[in-house]
Amino acid sequence: MAKIAVKAFFGLFFIASGLRGISSGIGTTVVGFLLGGALLLWAWRDMKPRILEKQLQQEVAEAADAASKTFSFKLYGVTYPCQFANAPIHRQTAIEQSKIGDSLFFHEYEWEGAMALAVINRRTGHDIGVVPAVKVARVKSLIDQYDVSGVLIRKEEFVKNGQEYIGCDVRIDCVER
Numbered sequence: 001m002a003k004i005a006v007k008a009f010f011g012l013f014f015i016a017s018g019l020r021g022i023s024s025g026i027g028t029t030v031v032g033f034l035l036g037g038a039l040l041l042w043a044w045r046d047m048k049p050r051i052l053e054k055q056l057q058q059e060v061a062e063a064a065d066a067a068s069k070t071f072s073f074k075l076y077g078v079t080y081p082c083q084f085a086n087a088p089i090h091r092q093t094a095i096e097q098s099k100i101g102d103s104l105f106f107h108e109y110e111w112e113g114a115m116a117l118a119v120i121n122r123r124t125g126h127d128i129g130v131v132p133a134v135k136v137a138r139v140k141s142l143i144d145q146y147d148v149s150g151v152l153i154r155k156e157e158f159v160k161n162g163q164e165y166i167g168c169d170v171r172i173d174c175v176e177r
Contacts, residue, residue: 011017014158069174071142072153075119075129079160083109084118093148094126095155095166104150104170106131106143115140119170128152128168139148145175 055134083087084107104121108115117139131139142148154169 031057051165067144068176069146070171071136071139071174072169072171073132073135074167074169076132079165082123082127084120089126091126091128092122092166094124094128095168096156097121097124098128098152098168099104099123100152100155102152104152106139106148106150120162121152142172145177147177149173149175 015046047057078091078156080091080093082091082094085094098121102124105122107120108120109118110116111130114133115136116133117136118127119129119131150170150172152168153171155166156168158165158167
């Protein structure tokens with residue numbers, strides 16, 4: 001935030017110096033206005049993603065308030081290739097393409113003789129991970145009892161075996177049928 005304030009300060013400074021330079025010639029004024037405008041535009045562009053992120057967080061929080069139950073967890077299996085994608089893609093690529101607030105759904109399948117749930121991004125159609133095995137029964141019971149929608153609530157980097165990856169957390173919003 002401090003960098004944005006510095007850019008805005010210098011932008012206003014150059015515009016003010018351009019106004020002061022009107023008496024000394026048009027060149028000084030134009031340069032002052034151009035530099036000042038460029039810095040103000042740069043500061044505004046840096047601020048825009050933060051404003052959009054805050055709006056998205058507020059929308060996600062409002063959706064959680066509307067649900068009668070919520071359940072959050074960290075996805076597993078994010079370091080493996082997608083199993084349910086139309087084209088071969090790695091889950092890390094699918095997570096990079098995903099955005100906070102994306103709607104998710106669950107795909108039931110069998111893994112090593114047990115029920116498993118893949119988490120699939122509605123927007124991209126790629127699976128971004130799986131529900132942890134210890135939470136599958138709980139999530140399945142919520143799916144059976146409620147109208148369930150999933151949402152991607154957080155992405156964060158982590159290191160595994162010296163390699164950097166992106167993990168993510170999801171929230172399930174449950175609404176009475």
